[in-house]
Amino acid sequence: QTRELRYADFGPDRGTRADAIKWMDSELRARSDGALGLNITWGGTLLGAKNAIEGAGNGVADMASVVPVYEPGKLSAWRVSDIRPVSDEYIGMMATYDLMTQSDAAKADFEAQNVRFVANFTTGPSQLLSREPITTLDELKGKKIRATGNFGKAFEENGAAAVSMSQPDVYQALSTGTIDGTASYAYVINSYKQYEVASNLTTINMGQNLGWGIVINNRVWASLKPEQQELLTQLGRDTTLYLAQKMYESRTTIMQKLRDGIDGNTIVEHEGAEALSKSLNDAAEKAGLDWLAREKEQGLSEADALLAAFDAAVEKYTAERDANGYPWAGSN
Amino acid sequence: MSGSNDGMPSLPPGSGLGILDRFLDRIERAMSFVAGLVLLAMGILITASVAAREQIGVTIPDDILLVGLSMVAVVCLPLSHVQRDRGQISVTVITDRLPWGYGACGRILGHVIGTLLFGAIAWLTVASVPQAFAQNHYYDGQLLIPVWPVKVVFGIGMGLFAIRLALCAVGDVIVCLTSRGAEK
Amino acid sequence: MDPHLVGYLGFAAVFVLLALRVPIAISLGSVAAGGMLLIYAWQPWMPFSLEAAWAPVSALLASTPVDFVNSYALSTVPLFIFIGHLAFQAGFTTDIYAAARVWLARLPGGLAIASIVGCGGFSAISGSSVACAAAMGRIAVPEMLQSRYSKAMASGSVAIGGTLGSLIPPSILFIIFGVFAEQSIAKLFLAAAVPGILSLVGYIVVVMIWVRLRPEDAPRTATDGLSEKRMEALGRCWPIVLLFAVIIGGIYMGAFTPTEAAGVGAVATLILGGVLRRLSFAKIAEALREAVTQTAQLFAIAIAGKLFVNFIALSTIAAQLTDWIGHAELSVVLVMALICILYVVLGMMLDPLGIILLTLPVTLPVVEAYGLDLIWYGIIVVKLLEIGLVTPPIGLNVFVIKSIVGDTISLEKIFKGVSVFLISDVVVMILLLTFPILSLYLPSLL
Ligand code: NA
Ligand code: NA
Numbered sequence: 001q002t003r004e005l006r007y008a009d010f011g012p013d014r015g016t017r018a019d020a021i022k023w024m025d026s027e028l029r030a031r032s033d034g035a036l037g038l039n040i041t042w043g044g045t046l047l048g049a050k051n052a053i054e055g056a057g058n059g060v061a062d063m064a065s066v067v068p069v070y071e072p073g074k075l076s077a078w079r080v081s082d083i084r085p086v087s088d089e090y091i092g093m094m095a096t097y098d099l100m101t102q103s104d105a106a107k108a109d110f111e112a113q114n115v116r117f118v119a120n121f122t123t124g125p126s127q128l129l130s131r132e133p134i135t136t137l138d139e140l141k142g143k144k145i146r147a148t149g150n151f152g153k154a155f156e157e158n159g160a161a162a163v164s165m166s167q168p169d170v171y172q173a174l175s176t177g178t179i180d181g182t183a184s185y186a187y188v189i190n191s192y193k194q195y196e197v198a199s200n201l202t203t204i205n206m207g208q209n210l211g212w213g214i215v216i217n218n219r220v221w222a223s224l225k226p227e228q229q230e231l232l233t234q235l236g237r238d239t240t241l242y243l244a245q246k247m248y249e250s251r252t253t254i255m256q257k258l259r260d261g262i263d264g265n266t267i268v269e270h271e272g273a274e275a276l277s278k279s280l281n282d283a284a285e286k287a288g289l290d291w292l293a294r295e296k297e298q299g300l301s302e303a304d305a306l307l308a309a310f311d312a313a314v315e316k317y318t319a320e321r322d323a324n325g326y327p328w329a330g331s332n
Numbered sequence: 333m334s335g336s337n338d339g340m341p342s343l344p345p346g347s348g349l350g351i352l353d354r355f356l357d358r359i360e361r362a363m364s365f366v367a368g369l370v371l372l373a374m375g376i377l378i379t380a381s382v383a384a385r386e387q388i389g390v391t392i393p394d395d396i397l398l399v400g401l402s403m404v405a406v407v408c409l410p411l412s413h414v415q416r417d418r419g420q421i422s423v424t425v426i427t428d429r430l431p432w433g434y435g436a437c438g439r440i441l442g443h444v445i446g447t448l449l450f451g452a453i454a455w456l457t458v459a460s461v462p463q464a465f466a467q468n469h470y471y472d473g474q475l476l477i478p479v480w481p482v483k484v485v486f487g488i489g490m491g492l493f494a495i496r497l498a499l500c501a502v503g504d505v506i507v508c509l510t511s512r513g514a515e516k
Numbered sequence: 517m518d519p520h521l522v523g524y525l526g527f528a529a530v531f532v533l534l535a536l537r538v539p540i541a542i543s544l545g546s547v548a549a550g551g552m553l554l555i556y557a558w559q560p561w562m563p564f565s566l567e568a569a570w571a572p573v574s575a576l577l578a579s580t581p582v583d584f585v586n587s588y589a590l591s592t593v594p595l596f597i598f599i600g601h602l603a604f605q606a607g608f609t610t611d612i613y614a615a616a617r618v619w620l621a622r623l624p625g626g627l628a629i630a631s632i633v634g635c636g637g638f639s640a641i642s643g644s645s646v647a648c649a650a651a652m653g654r655i656a657v658p659e660m661l662q663s664r665y666s667k668a669m670a671s672g673s674v675a676i677g678g679t680l681g682s683l684i685p686p687s688i689l690f691i692i693f694g695v696f697a698e699q700s701i702a703k704l705f706l707a708a709a710v711p712g713i714l715s716l717v718g719y720i721v722v723v724m725i726w727v728r729l730r731p732e733d734a735p736r737t738a739t740d741g742l743s744e745k746r747m748e749a750l751g752r753c754w755p756i757v758l759l760f761a762v763i764i765g766g767i768y769m770g771a772f773t774p775t776e777a778a779g780v781g782a783v784a785t786l787i788l789g790g791v792l793r794r795l796s797f798a799k800i801a802e803a804l805r806e807a808v809t810q811t812a813q814l815f816a817i818a819i820a821g822k823l824f825v826n827f828i829a830l831s832t833i834a835a836q837l838t839d840w841i842g843h844a845e846l847s848v849v850l851v852m853a854l855i856c857i858l859y860v861v862l863g864m865m866l867d868p869l870g871i872i873l874l875t876l877p878v879t880l881p882v883v884e885a886y887g888l889d890l891i892w893y894g895i896i897v898v899k900l901l902e903i904g905l906v907t908p909p910i911g912l913n914v915f916v917i918k919s920i921v922g923d924t925i926s927l928e929k930i931f932k933g934v935s936v937f938l939i940s941d942v943v944v945m946i947l948l949l950t951f952p953i954l955s956l957y958l959p960s961l962l
Contacts, residue, residue, distance in 0.1 A: 003561055006830075012696045013877040043696070043873030045829035050586075051579035058575030059556070059568075072479050073469030142389050149472060161389045164396045166589055168691045169773045171701055177770030191695050196702045223561075263700055294476075298468055338539060367812075368804030371594055375786075378591075378779025382772045399779075400588040407585045407594070407819075410812040418809070418922060420539035420816055421915050423908075425928040427537040438536030446542040449549060456578035486582045 002029065002037045005220065008061035010044035010052060015191055016250045017121055018042070020243040021065070021214075024119070024235060031231055036224075038063070053215070057114035062220040065121070067212040069149065076295055077109040080306045081210035082150070083288030085281040086314055087125035089208065089251075090244040090326055095313035096120045096210045097240045103309055105302035115215040118236035123185045124247050126151060126206040130181030131174065133200045135273040146170055146182035150291070151206060154283035155183070158276075167192060174198045186251040195258055195265050202270040204277040206284060214239070245328045338439055339419035340496070341503040349503060353416075356496060360413035363492065367409040374402045393474035401471075401482050408489025411450075412496040420446075436508050443501035447494050454490035457483050519555045523831025526551040530824075530865060534909050544865075544910070545820035548827040549573060555830050576826055584822045585815065588775065589688070594811040595778035596647035599785050600654030601803035606789035608756045613659035615749040624727035625734040627663055628673040629720050631656040635677025636716045639684035641763045641777055645868075645905055649678025649916040650810070657921060666733035667925045669726065671917045672933020676719055676941075678913045679902035682868065684712040686767070686774045689868055689901060693894045696876040700891070703959035707891050710954050711899060714947065718940030726936060755788050810919040817915060818867065825870035834862070838878035848886050852949060855879060856900060863904020867912060871901055895955040896948060903941055906934045 009021060025038035047055040047064055053074045056064040068075040069082075081099060086092040100106045100117040110117050134140050141159040152162035163179050167188070173179045175197035182194065183206065189195055214236065221229065258267040296303040343349050381395040414420070422442070427435035461483050463469075469479040526547050533543035556569035603609050613627065620626025635652050642648050653674045660670035682689045685705035694701040727734045763781045766772050772780055789795030828834060841854045858879075862871045876897075883893050905913040914930045921930075948954055 001560075014696065014698050039832070041829045041832075042877040045825050045870065045873045048580075048583055050583040051575075054579055055572070055575055058571045060572040060575050069472050072471055073464065073467050144385060144389070153474070156391075161385055161391045163385060163391055164394075165773060166396070166775070168589070168688060168695075169775055171691060172686050172767075173770075173773050175702075176768055178773050191698065192691075193694060193701045196700060263703075338537065364805060364808055367808040368801065371598060371804060371808055371811075372800075374591060375595055375598065375779045375782035378595075378776050379783040382776050382780055386771055396588045399591050400586045403587055403591055403594070404582065404585050406808060407811055407815040410808040411816060414809050414812045414816075418813070420541050421813055421918055421927065422537045422539040423534045423927060424537050425926075426535040435537055438538055441536060442533075442538035442542050445546045446539065449542060449545045452549075452574070453577050453581055456574050457582055460578060482586065483582065486585070490581075 002034050004037045004039035005062040005216075006046075007038040007040045008044075008047035008052060008055065008064040009040060009042050010047065010049045010065060011042065012191070013040075013042040015187055016243065016246045017065075017187075020121075020239055020246060023242055024214075024239045027235055027238070028232070031235065032228060036228060036231075053113050053115065056215050056217050059217050059219060061217075063118065063214060063216045065212070066115075066215050067209075069209075069211060074113055075109050075211075076300055077103065077106040077302075077306055078213075079211040080292065080303070080310055082207065083285060083292060083307065084310065084314065085205070085207040085285055086210070087205040087207065088318075088321070089122050089124055089247045090241075091314055091317040091321060092208050092210050093120045093122050093240050093244045094317050095310055096213075097237060098313045099306065099310050100213075103302070103306060105300075105306055110215065111218075113215075114218045116218055116221050118214040118216050118232065119239040119243070120210065120213040121243060122212075122247055123209040124187065124251050125208055126183050126185055126204070127189075128181055128202040128204050129174075129184045129189055129194055129198050129267075130200045130202065131177065131198050132180065133202070133268070133270055134181060135202055135270045135276060137276055137279055140276060143180040144178070146173070146179050146184075150284045150287040151183045151280075153287040154206070154280045157283035157286075158279055170194065171197060186254045187247075189258070190254045195262065195267055199265065199267050200270060201258070201267050202273050202276070204273060204280055206277075206281055241327065245326070248326070338422055338442065338500075339414075340416045340500055341507045343503050343506065349499065349506070353499060353503075356412070356492070356499065357416060360410075360416060360492060360496070363409040363489070364413040367406050370402050370405040370409075374399055374406065377402075394471075394477065397471055397473050397475075397477065401477065404482055405485050405489075408486050408493075411489055412492035415493060415496045415500065436504065440501055440504045440508070443497050443504060446497040447501060450490050450497060451494035454487050454494050457490065458487035461487065519558075519831045520833050520836050522551050522554050522558075523828060523833035526824075526827060526831065527865060531909065539816075540910060540915070541816035541820040543820075544817070544824045548820065548823035549577060551827045552576065552830055555827075576823070580823055580826055581819045584819055592642065592644055592647045592775055592778040593650065593814065594807055595782050596642060596644075597650040597654070597810050598803060598807035599778070599781050600651040601806045602782065602785045602789060602795070602800070603756065603759070604654050604658070605799040605803045606755075606785070606792070606794040608759070608785075608789075608794075609655040609659065611749075611752040612756050613656075613663075615746075615753050617663065618746050618749045621736055624731065624736065625669070625723040627656075627660050627665060628669055628723045628734060631660065631673050632677040632716060632719045632723070635674065636680050636684060636712075637760070639680040639682075639712070640686075641760075641767055641781075642681055642686075642774060644688060645678050645681030645902060646814070646912050646916055647778065648681030649675060649913040650814075650920075652677060653917045653920045654806075657917060661924070664735050666730075666933075667929050668933030668936070669723070669733050670933075671921065671925050671930040672935075672937055673719070673723065675906050675911075675913045675917045675930060675934050676937040678916065679905055680712060680716060682898055682902055683708055683715060687898070689872065689898050690894065692869065692872055693876070693897060696872070697880055697890045697894060699894060700959070703891050704894050706958040707895050707955040708898070709958055711895050711944070711948055714944050714954070715899070715941065718944050719937055722937050722940045755792065759784055759788060810916075813919040814912070814915060817910070817912070821867050821870065821910070825866060825874065828866065828870075829874060834858075834874040835878045838875065838882060842878075842882040842885070848888070851882065851886060852888075852896075855883070856896075856945070856949075859897065859900035860903065860907070863901060864907050865910050866904070867910075868898075868901035868904060871904065872897070889952060889956060891959055892952045892955045896945075899941075899945060899948060903938065903945075906931075906938070 029037045049070045052064045052066040053071045068078045081096040097120045143160045145155045145160045147155045147162045155162040381392045464480040470476045529547045553569045557566045616630045690704040
């Protein structure tokens, strides 16, 4: 009989991230010869974004999708991966995966929440979607842009008003002009249909959100047989790699779809806004480093070591990709 | 009877619970008043945020976060006062058609399990305060708003609610016993 | 023990507790907590252990309520309730009903019709049905009672009118549906137009028939058809018209979002009332007191309802029910009928958002497999969810009205009043199911 691990996800059951979780389920069943599987609840009906780490640690779910930024004081080491503007899914995700599985500081962080890291997610790089074209710093001045966290600070630094609003409000706000634009990801533009109400996309390649992914409860982990643990460890890495590939591909597909037009809505892409992009990325990185300095004061003593390890991993994967291309390129 | 008033039963005169009731009542009124002020502040904050954005192109830091956190005070602080004055909404159509005892038992049952449920929620939330305080947890944003005061406010609201429910349960039992006595 | 069985027993236990007049919040919350304890204690790969179940259940009790309440999106509910009380304290609403009385005196059930139309208008500025019922309820119900309308009609018309809140855009539910089903939100908004108007017209027709059958439920007021008196009454309505113009104008000109509209509306009402010297500090304090009281009553139920959603998710009964429907190889008509029944049953106990999150991941593949249009399905789902807001035993819109009227009208009376209007909802539902073109024509023009 299959032991189904209870998996809690706070998002919809559609899109690349959801597909990766479903893929993980079917792989788990296949690789364990039906001994293990996932029983997935979607939409935050069991655990929401705000209590997923706590819930996984206490066994509300055996495994969960978690985002440390929503749960103050928990898994801060993971957020170190959000500081640098890494816009490549593969490099960012694998660097974060290595950091989370190899750094002792990160491992201690997970231990403190009674969970274990399994796999990494990403949003992909952030771009600027706007009603009117915004390609220069001058054009950005005085615009109202929906952006949160370090991105919000970066837009403020560069003369825009950073508006925070919940994602479901963004559609209406763009359509009526409450905001002039939003810092958004390809999959968000696609799933929230933001292309229906704003048609200019400036490539600014701001960093991805890499501080999120899958964790498993420690007691559940301990109850697995050694070979099952090994299987799940490998599957976690494979899932990260699988999602990197699919996020990369879906971003390309979505962009092509938007250029071609969906239901008569087409997107005009503005590339070459280098000055704008650099200025925003620098400001976001500075905000990230300020955060890290504060965390260091608050007791994250290995802050510098974590960042250095992340940088080293990024360098390693960049060199690897430059030399050999993406690992999936040959297999297709 | 068409009402659903399952709030504080009127205690027989001379009962020692009366003092406790009046003491609690003062705190509850103060808490409801605070909740009202927070609601007002919430409206003003949203309006100021909109005005600043539209008129001078700046945004109020952490406005959304502050509104969400204010909701905790607006919703939880008046719970206890509501319980005393009106009671929580309940379905009376069936017990109205049954002998008096069923309704009385239901009231006591409701107040007892309510005490347990909301007492547990209050206790479990408050129990996580020391950690949040000691480790200096704060919400991600510009103002670095700490987490613990929000939990404290929530705990106060839920805790008062649980105490009031317990008092209602005791009051129900007393009323039950005395009116039984009166019937005989 | 099988989690499904615990889930079904949970539903039954709520009914029993409610029948014993245990308050709704306490019934839902305690069954949720107890049910979750059982499910966690009875994991198939370990011996029964209540001790092991305590950690997950206490984690949910400690986090779900406070996380649920800490919500920017939900701030519209207390703020719109506050606007309703403020407008009442300032006498704005009395003016508008005075005008309605003079103008609609000859029209049987005129005030109820005006209330329903008012709800329809309010829906255009609010994305939430509960907020819609809350604001309109404070305005309309006391005025209708004063005009000696029957309690059932006065309360029922506003409770049902409030359900237009999520059907007429802007609407949070359609955005969530659009994200889950990967459908165009613009098309969903457009598709909702005809069903929204149909529903509204249906409610008006119900009032007209009701008044014809039982004229005593909506007495006509004394008719003094002097035209200058009519104009005078109309002239006094400008404050509320101005407020409405500010809010609706602000949203559609892009000054603020529908979520922000509640906060801006509250301050605008305060300012207008202050400038016209119709609001004293005492009146503002009274409006605040009423607003937080009503908010606390509603959220006690909503918090417990959220715990109940946790419990139902854990029991996985929504998935099981849909699996049955999907695998039975039924005709398309039967499948849709069963899905409707599923939503009506879940709608008895759960709130719309909880149902949407629980059921869409499992119903969408079924509906897609039958080749049905998902925009059309979105309209059907949201309409069904709105019906759930007014069906017993847990009907949030009905509780909104109850929290306004206190002991003057019993819960059962409000449900009774609403049930009359549900006849038209059944008819509208059948029309929408039979003629998808009613929903799909407008979006096809896009
Ligand atoms: Na609406
Ligand atoms: Na219902």
